[in-house]
Amino acid sequence: xxxxxxxxxxxxxxxxxxxxxxxxxLDRDSVSYVVNEFDEHALEExxxxxxxxxxxxxxxxxxxxxxxxxxxYTALAKGAQRAVKLVGDVEGSWLSTRALAGLLAPVxxxxxxxxxxxxxxxxxxxxxxxxxxxxxxxDWPHTGVVxxxxxxxxxxxxxxxxxxxxxxxxxxxxxxxxxxQAARATPRYVPVGRVRQAMRESTIEEVEVETPVExxxxxxxxxxxxxxxxxxMLTGSPSDVVERILEILRARGLY
Amino acid sequence: MDSSLRKVQDVWEQDTxxxxxxxxxxxxxxxxxxxxxxxxxxxxxxxxxSFPGAESFAWCYQCGKCVPVCPVDVVGDYGPRKLYRKAxxxxxxxDSPDLWLCTTCMNxxxxxxxxxxxxxxxxxxxxxxxxxxRPLPAELxxxxxxxxxxxxxxxxxxxxxEAWVKDAGVPVPILHQIQRPVEWLWWVExxxxxxxxxxxxxxxxxxIFHALGLDFGILGREEKCAGDSQRLAGERGLFEMLxxxxxxxxxxxxxxxxxVTDPHALxxxxxxxxxxxxxYDVWHYTTLLARELPRLHPLLTRQLPYRLTFHDPCYLGRxxxxxxxxxxxxxxxxxVEFTEMPRCRQNSYCCGGGGGGMWLDSFAAGRQRRxxxxxxxxxxxxxxxxxxxxxxxxxxxxxxxxxxxxGYEGRLxxxxxxxxxxxxxxxxxxxxxxx
Ligand code: SF4
Ligand code: SF4
Numbered sequence: 001x002x003x004x005x006x007x008x009x010x011x012x013x014x015x016x017x018x019x020x021x022x023x024x025x026l027d028r029d030s031v032s033y034v035v036n037e038f039d040e041h042a043l044e045e046x047x048x049x050x051x052x053x054x055x056x057x058x059x060x061x062x063x064x065x066x067x068x069x070x071x072x073y074t075a076l077a078k079g080a081q082r083a084v085k086l087v088g089d090v091e092g093s094w095l096s097t098r099a100l101a102g103l104l105a106p107v108x109x110x111x112x113x114x115x116x117x118x119x120x121x122x123x124x125x126x127x128x129x130x131x132x133x134x135x136x137x138x139d140w141p142h143t144g145v146v147x148x149x150x151x152x153x154x155x156x157x158x159x160x161x162x163x164x165x166x167x168x169x170x171x172x173x174x175x176x177x178x179x180x181q182a183a184r185a186t187p188r189y190v191p192v193g194r195v196r197q198a199m200r201e202s203t204i205e206e207v208e209v210e211t212p213v214e215x216x217x218x219x220x221x222x223x224x225x226x227x228x229x230x231x232x233m234l235t236g237s238p239s240d241v242v243e244r245i246l247e248i249l250r251a252r253g254l255y
Numbered sequence: 256m257d258s259s260l261r262k263v264q265d266v267w268e269q270d271t272x273x274x275x276x277x278x279x280x281x282x283x284x285x286x287x288x289x290x291x292x293x294x295x296x297x298x299x300x301x302x303x304x305s306f307p308g309a310e311s312f313a314w315c316y317q318c319g320k321c322v323p324v325c326p327v328d329v330v331g332d333y334g335p336r337k338l339y340r341k342a343x344x345x346x347x348x349x350d351s352p353d354l355w356l357c358t359t360c361m362n363x364x365x366x367x368x369x370x371x372x373x374x375x376x377x378x379x380x381x382x383x384x385x386x387x388x389r390p391l392p393a394e395l396x397x398x399x400x401x402x403x404x405x406x407x408x409x410x411x412x413x414x415x416x417e418a419w420v421k422d423a424g425v426p427v428p429i430l431h432q433i434q435r436p437v438e439w440l441w442w443v444e445x446x447x448x449x450x451x452x453x454x455x456x457x458x459x460x461x462x463i464f465h466a467l468g469l470d471f472g473i474l475g476r477e478e479k480c481a482g483d484s485q486r487l488a489g490e491r492g493l494f495e496m497l498x499x500x501x502x503x504x505x506x507x508x509x510x511x512x513x514x515v516t517d518p519h520a521l522x523x524x525x526x527x528x529x530x531x532x533x534x535y536d537v538w539h540y541t542t543l544l545a546r547e548l549p550r551l552h553p554l555l556t557r558q559l560p561y562r563l564t565f566h567d568p569c570y571l572g573r574x575x576x577x578x579x580x581x582x583x584x585x586x587x588x589x590x591v592e593f594t595e596m597p598r599c600r601q602n603s604y605c606c607g608g609g610g611g612g613m614w615l616d617s618f619a620a621g622r623q624r625r626x627x628x629x630x631x632x633x634x635x636x637x638x639x640x641x642x643x644x645x646x647x648x649x650x651x652x653x654x655x656x657x658x659x660x661x662g663y664e665g666r667l668x669x670x671x672x673x674x675x676x677x678x679x680x681x682x683x684x685x686x687x688x689x690x
Contacts, residue, residue, distance in 0.1 A: 192492035
């Protein structure tokens with residue numbers, strides 16, 4: 001049996017993001033990509049499940065950046081068994097979460113996994129729609145904000161976090177789709193040598209897809225964040241500054 | 256007679272023994288018979304010594320010379336002899352926190368009669384630990400991930416690597432902009448490009464280079480970490496990737512020599528990059544400035560009323576043999592008093608930042624009586640100095656933190672040689688150039 005993990009690349013915000021002159025896209029030449037942080041946790045959780053039960057881990061992604069290989073090879077180096085990349089005219093576009101789920105659903109059904117794990121949300125999916133949409137399309141049970149999993153016969157036990165830190169334990173019949181908030185362990189380190197070895201020795205399977213025609217909202221304009229005008233520059237000697245910081249913290253009840 | 260003493264059995268002596276003409280008959284040649292000394296299994300030692308590069312681990316004959324000179328033992332419980340003994344008693348270095356405590360300072364190798372070389376052993380064993388998927392300390396993992404992703408361990412944006420230049424106050428040519436050959440390619444490295452106190456020293460050095468009329472340029476955003484400390488922390492694959500990329504970048508430009516701010520980069524360029532096809536004439540900035548002393552002297556016009564002491568960086572001194580250049584520069588500073596610390600030159604203490612220690616600070620601190628940097632700061636204070644002079648970019652932040660944590664803030668300052676020279680030249684004030 002397999003565990004499918006969905007990986008998505010998102011713009012790295014360590015470098016300042018620039019907007020393309022068109023006003024409706026980022027300046028892609030200056031953007032670098034990282035794997036969505038929650039997806040890293042989804043992969044780690046899957047690898048931990050594999051260590052306990054011996055399932056195969058398959059990573060799946062839609063290559064909208066043209067750079068997905070790096071993320072897939074890294075996942076293979078970390079211990080995934082297979083990598084599947086959806087390619088086609090989607091490269092260079094931003095897919096809506098709904099379109100993404102639409103492309104992934106048939107590929108995932110084909111893999112007939114025991115579980116699908118993906119990040120609970122992403123910078124371009126802040127409302128965390130991917131896992132529920134996939135669950136709906138596949139007609140498999142779904143839950144999100146997952147912080148721990150355990151596989152049992154025909155079901156998966158899931159721990160999820162509710163408000164106020166309350167934990168909830170549930171059981172879902174498998175196959176199920178999970179939005180992972182945090183893996184049980186910090187996503188593991190993979191030495192660069194291992195990634196390079198994976199690049200030499202493993203293959204990424206490719207599936208051709210076409211950008212779906214969808215009735216999605218149309219992007220009219222991207223804007224850089226505007227200064228809220230509430231920032232206060234603290235000046236003076238270090239002790240003046242410390243005094244002022246303490247004052248502010250006290251005023252907000254934080255100290 | 257003490258009743259607890261008993262006659263030792265199996266004592267052998269020859270009534271008549273003459274060796275090379277010397278008569279050692281009777282008790283003079285007394286020997287014990289065979290005793291059990293193999294009260295351990297050598298398996299763990301053999302395992303370590305089987306890793307490429309770690310062979311010398313097995314050569315230790317337990318003489319113990321290395322332990323008192325090990326800077327980690329001074330504040331804890333360490334040294335090659337102890338690691339060997341632990342392996343004898345069944346504690347595997349691969350799974351012990353000891354694996355991450357060696358700073359590869361090389362002081363043990365200096366005294367070891369058997370050439371047990373921790374500078375080779377540690378990266379080899381650490382690499383095996385990483386490749387076998389053993390967890391690594393979180394701080395180190397973050398630094399390695401940052402280096403792989405951004406080309407610097409601080410996790411700073413690559414494009415900002417040249418941002419300090421705008422505060423330099425003098426032109427700092429960036430090669431991808433000027434598109435002409437230079438004589439000196441200045442390899443600035445990560446901390447001098449991003450860390451606020453590192454930037455202070457970079458600005459000072461840029462002004463000195465400019466005042467000397469040196470024909471220099473930097474790579475700016477194209478430069479990536481030279482990677483030596485990541486290699487010593489066990490990430491050889493990451494080091495190789497960085498070396499290949501840096502060598503490719505360097506091949507695009509024409510220059511005659513490289514001058515580095517960072518002794519770790521010096522070490523990488525001298526000893527490792529040639530293996531990957533990168534052959535360069537590399538100088539530490541103190542060596543270059545010491546050579547320029549005849550031209551520098553007349554420019555050193557301001558009196559500096561400081562009492563100085565100097566910390567030899569492991570990777571400049573023991574690893575690359577440069578002890579004199581920094582001292583020549585210090586002695587050229589007008590008005591200063593200079594006192595050596597007891598542990599100096601070949602026997603210099605270690606700041607704790609080498610071999611990955613820069614990114615293992617809390618991990619190591621939790622296992623030692625005090626940080627190595629704190630031990631060193633106390634030694635500097637004991638000389639009566641008011642300024643601890645450094646010339647390695649790892650040290651300024653380590654020692655400044657240690658000055659605070661040992662309670663000597665306001666009594667001991669940490670300054671790069673470049674800052675003191677620039678101050679004596681009137682190029683910066685007493686306060687950092689960009690405070
Ligand atoms: S000095 Fe060398 S031979 Fe002696 S105990 Fe240390 S490592 Fe072993
Ligand atoms: S290299 Fe330095 S820190 Fe490491 S064992 Fe030798 S003396 Fe100690």
